């Protein structure tokens with residue numbers, strides 16, 4: 001290739017960006033292990049191996065250079081995000097199936113890195129949610145709340161072989177998530193304050209999970225400080241969810257949880273900083289990012305509170321992913337030297 | 349402190365300026381042979397006015413400006429003309445220029461130099477004089493300055509002394525050492541355009557130049573404005589925005605918003621022309637990069653670059669040379685090319701200073717490029733459209749507002765040669781526009797012929813009808829008398845038919861009129877011409893890039 005200006009460049013690469021994203025997840029994962037045991041590390045490993053193997057196979061078939069594309073780290077990010085969205089107590093093959101589906105269908109059938117319309121991790125998650133809803137709700141109880149304690153080997157026996165330890169039931173180690181608990185109990189006509197006095201609830205949202213959410217938030221702030229993500233999507237996402245939840249809360253606080261609860265519950269923090277901010281599947285204009293984030297915040301709230309699923313972040317992300325081309329097309333910023341225009345196609 | 353109006357984006361490449369700013373300006377020795385290109389400027393080339401074998405004096409005009417957007421060229425030293433032929437030239441197009449070769453005699457005998465009282469002659473006379481003396485923009489664009497001086501009652505004259513490209517220090521050194529002359533040059537431009545305000549924009553990484561310019565501006569009413577170091581604040585449009593808050597309209601000229609902008613070195617050459625009677629035959633060139641002794645030299649136009657760089661003693665591991673800065677400069681493949689008026693800097697490259705870029709990856713839509721783009725474009729979209737050759741969309745996303753500053757490529761983590769794709773798309777579009785114009789002309793001719801044939805047919809039919817009607821009328825008259833109404837009806841029908849045919853043809857004609865290339869201002873036209881000229885080369889390199897990328901993608905490692 002002949003040389004052409006510019007002849008200098010910043011030395012950052014896609015791999016560096018992806019590595020930083022992975023790094024930003026580490027503290028939250030550490031706390032995850034602390035509260036819920038090391039099973040999550042197994043699912044992250046499974047997902048990583050599955051992602052890299054699938055990626056390698058597809059790259060080979062598509063005759064892409066393996067090394068650079070495997071090292072770009074994007075498959076690992078998908079794997080980790082998916083693993084963190086699937087209960088670590090689910091059978092081992094679930095996270096594998098989800099990852100393969102994510103990489104194969106959501107990423108490569110759309111053209112590979114940079115071309116996918118939907119967030120691969122969320123596509124994998126949605127596929128699992130729809131196909132195996134029961135397994136997808138087997139969330140472990142925080143260790144301090146579990147009725148009995150399974151050893152790591154016992155957990156692995158269950159994950160890999162479906163074997164329950166003698167005289168123990170799955171119920172003994174799993175538990176409804178705060179969001180789930182809220183929903184079922186509200187159906188039983190219980191009052192909010194009453195429900196939230198339950199032992200899984202804590203100051204912000206759920207015991208353990210709220211700390212993990214806080215660390216996702218910190219990881220996200222790190223990415224922002226490193227200029228890997230901009231503030232637009234996370235902030236508009238959180239603000240929109242907070243605002244929507246706030247409205248309902250003001251309207252009837254005995255039926256609707258507080259806005260603070262919502263932004264620290266479920267997949268909100270992970271979604272706001274790590275999932276919705278995925279470059280490839282989010283808008284490129286600043287205004288578009290604000291609309292996108294806000295859209296997810298509102299949709300996620302509506303789905304999780306009024307819909308049939310325990311959480312709404314994944315479906316909200318996918319829904320808004322599909323709107324990205326439209327959002328981008330209608331939010332093109334004013335170009336230097338052109339008059340301001342308020343909508344596409346208006347005269348300049 | 350004056351309020352600044354920052355432009356969007358920009359980048360901070362390592363500036364490497366101190367290397368070449370340690371020593372004062374030196375005069376480069378007189379080479380034995382000078383190769384003076386007749387096409388050192390934008391617009392049309394100058395026409396040779398000397399013959400082979402002729403003896404010329406230093407400063408004698410050897411090429412005369414042809415047309416409005418053109419500029420004269422002069423013998424940089426005294427000697428004998430030995431050739432007038434195509435010679436390699438430092439252009440992005442890689443095309444050779446018609447050039448005049450001069451064997452110097454070492455005597456440096458000047459023509460008679462006549463300073464002029466620029467206040468005494470009218471502005472059009474001054475403009476003519478500047479064209480005759482070869483004054484063009486020395487910031488790198490080389491646009492003939494007299495064309496730009498064509499304005500009066502200007503609100504603000506902006507002097508571009510930002511020098512935002514890394515490595516280059518020739519403007520810095522010029523201001524440090526010759527501030528008073530620079531200011532005298534600015535006065536000429538100010539006078540010619542009746543400019544009310546003069547703002548001299550200098551980046552804050554040049555404290556010595558700022559100090560000396562401030563001293564020289566005392567009592568002149570000119571204002572030195574210190575601007576933050578941020579590439580590309582030295583781009584005309586961005587600097588004007590930064591200093592005045594006004595944006596030059598897309599496709600328009602700064603004068604439309606009451607502003608004009610000259611490079612500081614151009615102002616200096618106006619001073620030499622008006623107050624000393626010296627045409628533009630030399631300029632300051634920074635020699636820097638991978639060299640033992642980086643420095644600025646006063647260099648005669650036409651000095652072969654290969655010879656010039658030896659002054660700075662390039663290190664052994666030098667891999668090549670760039671003319672201009674690393675962001676927008678031109679890598680030189682042939683060192684026999686001469687210094688031209690646009691040559692502000694020669695950088696010797698090495699692996700350490702210019703590490704090879706990692707291989708290009710797909711665009712991940714990270715929008716770093718959009719955040720860095722000083723033209724508020726969406727480079728990732730433009731890339732997508734250029735790559736898929738969707739040129740219509742590329743234009744809709746304002747491809748032609750791209751100033752090719754390279755900020756987008758600079759920050760891209762996927763290291764996509766974005767600017768190359770834009771150059772490619774621009775040249776393709778200009779080529780298509782040309783083809784379309786030609787086709788339109790052919791179609792118009794064809795349609796007119798059809799229209800004429802149809803009209804003739806109709807007229808014939810109408811004549812027949814009229815005759816028939818007349819006969820009928822006559823018959824009717826003989827039988828009954830009266831019946832003029834029929835004749836009138838036939839005539840009206842004929843008229844209507846012709847009218848309808850004309851309307852149809854008109855409508856067709858209007859529909860095929862090309863839309864966005866007419867009435868371009870001269871600068872824009874010159875730019876398009878230049879783009880055209882670059883077309884072949886840009887197309888080639890871009891296609892190489894695309895195929896390289898595709899084959900890369902197509903090979904498993």
Ligand code: SF4
Nearest residue numbers: 711712714715717760
């Ligand atoms: S900086 Fe490069 S990878 Fe990022 S959006 Fe722009 S072109 Fe794509």
Ligand code: SF4
Nearest residue numbers: 721750751753754756
């Ligand atoms: S080269 Fe063009 S698209 Fe890229 S940053 Fe400069 S103006 Fe924007």
